[in-house]
Amino acid sequence: MQPAYMDLIEQLRQQIDEKRIITDPTLTLAYGTDASFYRLLPQLVLQLDTLDEVIFAIKTCYERQIPVTFRAAGTSLSGQAQSDSVLITLTRRWRDYKVLNDGAQIWLQPGIIGAEANTILAPFGRKIGPDPGSINSCKIGGIVANNASGMCCGTSQNSYRTIAGMTVVLADGTLLNTLDIDSVAAFKKTHAKMISELMLLVSECQGNRVLADKIRHKYRLKNTTGYSLNSLVDFDDPIDVLQHLFIGSEGTLGFIADVTYNTVINHAFKASGLFVFADIEQTCLAVSQLSKTRVAAVELMDSRSLASVAEKPGMPAFIAQLGAAGNTEAAALLIEIHAEDEHDLGRQAEGLQQIINVFAPIEQVNFSRDATVCDQLWGIRKELFPAVGAVRESGTTVIIEDVAFPIEQLAPAVRDLQILFTQFNYTEAIIFGHALAGNLHFVFTQAFDTQLEIERYSAFMDAVAQLVAVDYQGSLKAEHGTGRNMAPFIELEWGHDGYLLMLAIKGIFDTRGILNPGVIINADKHAHIKNLKAMPVADELIDKCVECGFCEPVCPSRNLSLTPRQRNTVFREISRLRRSNEDPARLASMEKTYRYYGLDTCAATGLCAERCPVNINTGDLVRKLRQNHTEKAKKIASWTGEHFATVTASAKAGLTVASKMHNVLGTNRMRKLTQKAYQLSGHKIPQWTPHMPLPAAKIIAPVINGITKERVVYFPSCSARNMGVEAQAQDKRSLAEVTISLLEKAGYEVLLPANLNNLCCGMPYTSKGFPETAQVKAQQLEQALWLSSQQGHYPILMDTSPCASTSKQHLRKELTIYEPFKFVADFVLPRLDITPQQAPVMLHITCTSRRQGLAAVIERVTKSCAQHVIIPDDITCCGFAGDKGFTKPELNASALAPLKSQVLENCSEGYSNSRTCEIGLSEHSGIEYRSILYLVDKVSHRHNG
Known part of the structure; x- marks a missing residue:
């Protein structure tokens, strides 16, 4: 590392925790990755906790003339979140918000995800204007900094049009709140020169009629190429100009x-x-007419787009038939309409249908309010990017460009783009986009592993730039931002005068050129083909990863170690180094770092696959890599599987010993002693907590009296068989006791599998990388359940969601397996009278339940039993992950960090459907969590009569 950075770090340590000053090359690679096809390696990454830290870091870099780049979620596609110097990221503390004026306004910190802002506003019937396709992942800071728009946003509801005010930190560390009179007044005094220079630009721009007209013309379209020059013609107040x-x-x-x-x-x-039309001309003519109506969104999909998803599940049959009939010209419009009432909605639909009929659609799905139908239709649009990503060759990347054309020229523009695809041999490329704004996205795959491929891409982009910016006077970037990708083409699009304005703006705000250099303003005409990201083959499980970051918001380790995207990035580099053998020392260092950050702290929940556009489950890779065991370890795993009852009895005995030690030592000394033992044992001895369960009582099999009743097979999980309640539990009964009590109350005879204590679903072995032993245990369980259920005749209840989920995935016989919430909803609630309790309850929806699509069922069941149910924000998986809550408690603590602050003062109980998860939830909430079966049993009684 250069001396300048060493000195910088020493100064930063004065106010910033050293743990949040990252210099490890493995971690700077991981944290410096974004969704673009560029790769720069930061010298250091700062994870900043407060506004004071941000000001201090910026001022320090400013004084030393060291470049600094800000990054939000890193879903940006054009390289604007890349740095080879100092990269500033924010901790989870930047997620505060305030709803103002009954929802008419909202104040947001930059760490809030866009979709979260809309969830906050939903009770008020409001939302933020921007609606980017990445809204479930991208953050407010990035949405504003990129002027992101989206499908319904257009140009009338983007950040530029809907901003009320902001707080900014300038390059010299000055803080300005544009909504604070005193802050503005002070700023005008201290930065009079900046104000004067800005107003001179405004005067010159408004006085240059040709340039002013050009600016107004350009912003009729979506346009994020360069700075927001429209602020110079739209506003006369310097603060308005500045914030825009x-x-x-x-x-x-x-x-x-x-x-x-x-x-x-x-x-x-x-x-x-x-609505599908015969060709692109008819399609675009329809768009022109639709643009004159109140329609909310019109998404165009060209013929190649339709062909790319024709065979996907859930697609209308006629899409595949278009290709079969040889119709390669067809294009489609996906249309959404909004209204304040049902009558208005119906009237809109009728009027639009009349317009559409003029252009003779060859196929159509009529306007529908049915949520299932609407989801299927929008599923077509959402599948377009994955369709290209899934078929690309390993080692290539997926590139998404977005341009805008005058809407009256949309049809010939699409034709000309398609000609370029053919000319440069991008046969897989597809076109789709937000047609109302003339905004088209085109997606294609590209390798950067040879000079020939780089030259092909460069020539193609030159041709695209000429076509869009010159021939059609359109926008080279409509909503994805300029970044490094289009910086070399700004002068081509805006002309010399426009480019000089851009240079002047940059010079006024950033006199020392330290803020995100190379982005927007870049004198290097070849910057867009430098620092290109290699996508080397690593493992077929993750080779399709496009590093978009959509997975990150649901990853329990995202604030502790690495996210799925980052795990994939680092493993790709490890794989490349292994093959090339170019730097053995760096490889050894990366492998060591990856062991903890990549493998040991991954919960392997699989939630990442739910968010991934190409369905990658990074947990599968982690489990695969964990299989690299010694023969001795494999033998030990096999022995534990064969003697499972003995092993679990030992665990039960350990809980007994721990309980007795706690009684003798007390809580404080017990915690200190076990923390020391945890550290000295290399994290092998579990770390005790006050919520550690007592040993479970022996399960007594219910008596089957021969009376004809409906029967259910109950399989108590390993954790339920061994872990009882915590010492301070409100209900001292074990989970098995409560489950049997509830089932009998509902009128069921309960059957238990034979040889119960030796049975296991195999999940603990799978997660630790012992698939052979896991398979053996799964087969044993399958046979036992097959016999006890009378060859699948009776339903089977498993009291823990991970066990139920694992069994559904791996058992081959036709067995009907339920986790608690679904079983209660389908079989228990209809048989009981429920009196919902008034006391509030916390609810945790486990990751396995989310993956099974049970979130709505879980919420419905809990709300039927309690009048006030709190589902905490920003928690998707608790991070306990089997036994990692014991062996890597920091993962559980990080995942549940937002929990305690969301527990109401008068709330003393929480519910879920996984015994181990409930231990961690209790530890980090301060209240007792237990199975939902306890709550249902508490508030229910048999039907009268």
Whole structure:
């Protein structure tokens, strides 16, 4: 590391925790990765906790003239979140918000995810204006800094149009709150020169009629190429000009510390329809007419787009038939309409249908309000990117460009783009986009592993730039931001005068050129083909990863170690180094770091696959890599499987010993002693907590009296058989006792499998990388359940969701297996009278339940038993992950860090459906969590009569 960075780090340590100053090359690689096809390696990554830290870091870098880049979620596609110097990221503390004026406005910190802001606003019938396709992952800081838009947003509801105010930090560390009179007044005094220079630009721009007209013309379209020059013709107040220049500035003018949005109506009444036309000309003519109506969204999909998803499940049959009939010209419009009431919605649909009929659709799905139909239709649009990503060759990357054309020229523009695809041999490329704004995305695959491929890409982009910016006077970037990708083409699009304005703006705000250099303003005409990201083959389980980051918000280790995207990135580099043998020392260092950050702290929940556009489950890779055991370890695993009852009895005995030690030592000394033992044992001895369960009581098999009743097979999980309740439990009964009591109350005879104590679903062995032993245990369980259920005749209840999920995946016989919530919903609640309790309860939806699509069922069951149910924000998986809550408690603590603050003062109970998860939830909430079966048993009684 260069001396300048060493000195910088020493100064930063004065106010920033050293743990949040990252210099390890493995971690800087991981944390420096974004969704673009560029790769720069930061010298250091700062994870900043407060506004004071941000100001201090920026001022320190400013004084030393060291470049700094800000990064939000890293879903950006054009390289604007890349740095080879200092990369600033934010901790989870930047997620505060305030709803203002009954939802008419909302104040947001930059760490809030876009979709979370809309969830906050939902009770008010409002939402933020921008609706980018990555809204479930991208953060407010990035949405504003890129002026992201989306399908329904257009140009009227983006950040530029809906901003009410913001707080920014300039390059010299100055803080400005544009909504604070005193802050503005002070700023005008201390930065009079900046104000004067800005107003001179405004005067010159408004006085240059040709340039002013060009700016207005360009912003009729979606346009994020360069700075928001429209602020110079739209506003006369310097603070208005300043804050609107910050929108879309991609971190090159300063740091956005918070924003206040004017929100927009989130209409309750919506409908969608799909209409296929004979060719692109008819399709675009229809768009022109639709643009004159109140339609909310019109998504165009060209013939190649339709062909790419024709065979996907859930697609309308006519899509595949188009290709079979040789119709290679067809294009489609997916249309959404919004209204304030059902009558207005119906009237809109009728009027639009009349317009559409003029252009003779060859196939259609009429406007529908049915949620299932609408989801299927939008599923077509959402499948387009995965369709290209899934078929690309290993080692290539998926590139998504977005441009905008004048809407009246949309048809010939699409034709010309398709000609370029053929000319440059991008045969897989597809076109789709937000047609109302003339905004087209095109997706293609590209390798950067040879000079020939780089030259092909460069020539193609030159041709695209000429076509869009010159021939059609369109926008080279409509909503994805300029970044490094289009920086070399700004002058081509805006002309010399426009480019000089851009240079002047950058010079006014960033006199020393330290803020995100190379982004937006870049004198290197070849910057877009430098620092290209290699995508080397690593493992077929993750080779399709496009590093988009959509997986990150649901990863329990995201604030502790690595996310799925980052695990994939680092493993790709490890694999490349192993093959090339170019740097053995670096390889050894990366493998060592990856062991903890990549493998040991991965919960392997599989939630990442639910968010991944190409269905990658990084947990599968982690489990595979964990299989690298010695023969001795494999033999030990096999022995434990063969003597499972003995092993679990030992675990039960350990709980007994721990309980007795606690009685003698007391809580404080017990915690200190076990923490020491945990450390000295290399994390092999579990770390005790006050919520550690007591040993479970022996399960007594219910008596089958021969009376004809419906029967259910109950399989108590390993954890339920061995772990009882915690010492301070409100209900001292074990989970098995409660389960049997509830089932009998509902009128069922309960059957237990034979040889119960030796049975296991195999999940503990799978997660630790012993698939052979896991398979043996799964087969044993399958046979036992097959016999006890009378060859699948009786339903089977498993009291822990991970066991039920694992068994459903791996058992081959036709067995009907339920986890607690689903079984209660289908079989128990209909047989009982329920009196919902008034006391509030916390609810945790486990990751396995989410993957099974049970979240709605779980919420419904809990709300039938309690009047006030709290589902905490920002928690998807608790991170306990089997036994990792004992062996890697920091993972559990990190995943549940937001929990305790969300527990109401008068709330003393929480519920879930996984015994081990409940231990961690109790530890980090301060209240007791237990199975939902306890709550159902507490508030229910048999039907009268």
